[in-house]
Amino acid sequence: MVKIKKINNDSISLASKEMLKGNLIAFPTETVYGLGADATNDKAIAKIFSNKNRPSFNPLIVHVSSSDEAEKISLFNKKVEKITNSFWPGPLTIVLERKKECKISLLVSPGLNTVALRQPNNKIALDLIKNLNSPIAAPSANKFGFLSPTLAKHVKKQFEGHNDISFILDGGKTSIGIESTVIGFDKENNLVIYRHGGITKEEIEDIAGEKIIEFIDDGSIDKSKISPGMIKKHYAPKVPLRINILKPQKNETFIGFGPNYNEPNLSKGGDLDEAAANLFLLLEKYENTGKPISIAPIPNIGIGVAINDRLKRATY
Numbered sequence: 001m002v003k004i005k006k007i008n009n010d011s012i013s014l015a016s017k018e019m020l021k022g023n024l025i026a027f028p029t030e031t032v033y034g035l036g037a038d039a040t041n042d043k044a045i046a047k048i049f050s051n052k053n054r055p056s057f058n059p060l061i062v063h064v065s066s067s068d069e070a071e072k073i074s075l076f077n078k079k080v081e082k083i084t085n086s087f088w089p090g091p092l093t094i095v096l097e098r099k100k101e102c103k104i105s106l107l108v109s110p111g112l113n114t115v116a117l118r119q120p121n122n123k124i125a126l127d128l129i130k131n132l133n134s135p136i137a138a139p140s141a142n143k144f145g146f147l148s149p150t151l152a153k154h155v156k157k158q159f160e161g162h163n164d165i166s167f168i169l170d171g172g173k174t175s176i177g178i179e180s181t182v183i184g185f186d187k188e189n190n191l192v193i194y195r196h197g198g199i200t201k202e203e204i205e206d207i208a209g210e211k212i213i214e215f216i217d218d219g220s221i222d223k224s225k226i227s228p229g230m231i232k233k234h235y236a237p238k239v240p241l242r243i244n245i246l247k248p249q250k251n252e253t254f255i256g257f258g259p260n261y262n263e264p265n266l267s268k269g270g271d272l273d274e275a276a277a278n279l280f281l282l283l284e285k286y287e288n289t290g291k292p293i294s295i296a297p298i299p300n301i302g303i304g305v306a307i308n309d310r311l312k313r314a315t316y
Contacts, residue, residue, distance in 0.1 A: 002026075002159050003167045004152045007124055011169060016132040018166035024048065026141040026155045027128055028171030029120040031091045031179050031198055032148040032280065033155050034063070034138030035165070036128070045107040045137055047164045054144040059109040059228050060137045061093050061116045061180070065129040070117045073102050073135065079189070079208065086207045089121035091176055091198025093228070095184035108137050116228050118180055124171045140179060141168075145234055147280050147287070150174045154284055177277035178306055182228060186213065195228070196306035198276070235280075236314040237287035243311045245294040252294045253286045261296055272304045279307055283314075 005011045015025045022044040025036050035052065037044035039062045049056050064070045067084045074096035076084075083094065098104065098115045109115050120126065129136050140148040141155045149155045152170040159165050181197035183204065191212045193201055201212050248254035256262060258270040264282055266275035275298065286293055298307050 002156050002162060002165050004156055004170045005167050007169055007171060011167075012124070012127050012131050015128055015166070015169060019044070019132055019134075019136070022047070023166045024051065024164050025128070025166055026152070026159070026168040027125055027138070028152070028169065028174055029063070029122045029125045029138075030174060031120075031176045032150055032174055033141040033152065033168075034125070034136075035141035035155075035159075036063070036136040036138035038132060039063075039108060039135040039137040040103045040105060042105045042107055045105045048137065048139065049107075051159065051162050051164050052139065052142070052144045054139065056107075057110055058144075059112065059114075059116055060139050061118050061182075061228050062104055062108060063125060063129060063136045063138055064117055064119050065126055065135075066119060069135065070096075070119070072099070073104055074098050074115055074117060077189075079191075083183075083204065083208060084119070087199055087204070088119040089126070090119070091121070091180040092204070093118040093180045093182040093195075093197075095182065095194065104135065105137070114184070116182065122171070124169060128169070139228065145236055147235060147237055147284050148179060149284075150177050150277075150281050154280075173277075173281070175277065176273075177279055177281065178303075178310060181306070183212065196309045198303070198306070200302050200305065202302070234313040234316075235310045236316075237283045237293060239287050239290060240292040241283075241311070241315050242292070242294040243308075243315055244297045246296070248294045249292075252292045253289060255282055255286070255293065255295045257296045257298055266295075266298070272299065272302050272307065276303050276307055279310065 019038045093116050095116045152168045155168050176198045179197050181199045182195040193212045256265040266278050
């Protein structure tokens with residue numbers, strides 16, 4: 001049975017000791033809960049893939065405690081520094097070329113000379129990385145394809161009986177509620193966005209001073225190998241889901257958005273940040289009824305782009 005532990009110095013210390021042994025720890029970030037392993041340990045990284053049933057070609061995000069730590073792993077330039085200075089710590093992942101002397105497991109991004117890096121904006125996550133004295137590889141702490149967890153009990157529900165997971169650090173509800181935005185660079189050093197998330201494309205463009213290219217899958221590249229979180233079918237509840245619905249069917253649980261809809265509601269005030277924080281929480285709650293779910297239209301602006309991305313993948 002996977003146990004949930006309260007956060008204190010002892011549980012953080014014990015978590016780092018377990019990770020040094022090659023075991024997994026689930027822990028909170030500001031986005032969702034992550035399933036973490038010592039990023040330099042090949043066997044531990046393999047356990048992440050096997051416990052999640054995650055395809056081995058789907059890269060993992062490596063969490064670091066600082067930009068300085070990231071620079072020891074990957075090749076930085078002035079553009080990267082400008083972006084990380086503005087958005088780290090925070091819900092932004094950057095795919096960069098790894099240094100030759102990098103000790104990060106090659107299994108983290110199989111077949112690639114790149115690594116996806118992020119400094120989380122969560123004290124528990126940062127304390128864990130610092131206590132371990134090593135970057136932590138951590139995708140979302142869910143079974144592959146299912147809903148990402150925003151509470152410790154969501155993790156426990158999905159991984160009951162998994163002996164490789166030592167325990168779950170309980171940090172309460174995550175504040176952002178959807179995964180990080182993922183960006184990278186093309187061959188001409190232009191910014192490319194691979195996944196919309198907790199930081200909007202427009203926010204990054206304002207800081208970078210340039211337009212970001214939307215990655216387009218033309219079939220020439222297996223895009224699931226480029227960046228984490230790009231597989232089409234993902235983030236799905238266990239029941240059928242319909243999106244952009246104005247009139248739900250009688251047998252459905254209908255989740256509204258905005259003042260014109262009753263509860264359950266992603267945000268009665270029409271706040272997209274609140275809606276993002278509640279998205280996986282409400283989907284997880286109402287999938288347990290066994291009834292199909294339908295959701296009202298979400299404006300496709302700001303973080304609403306990331307919300308609609310997750311909903312589209314859930315219905316693919």
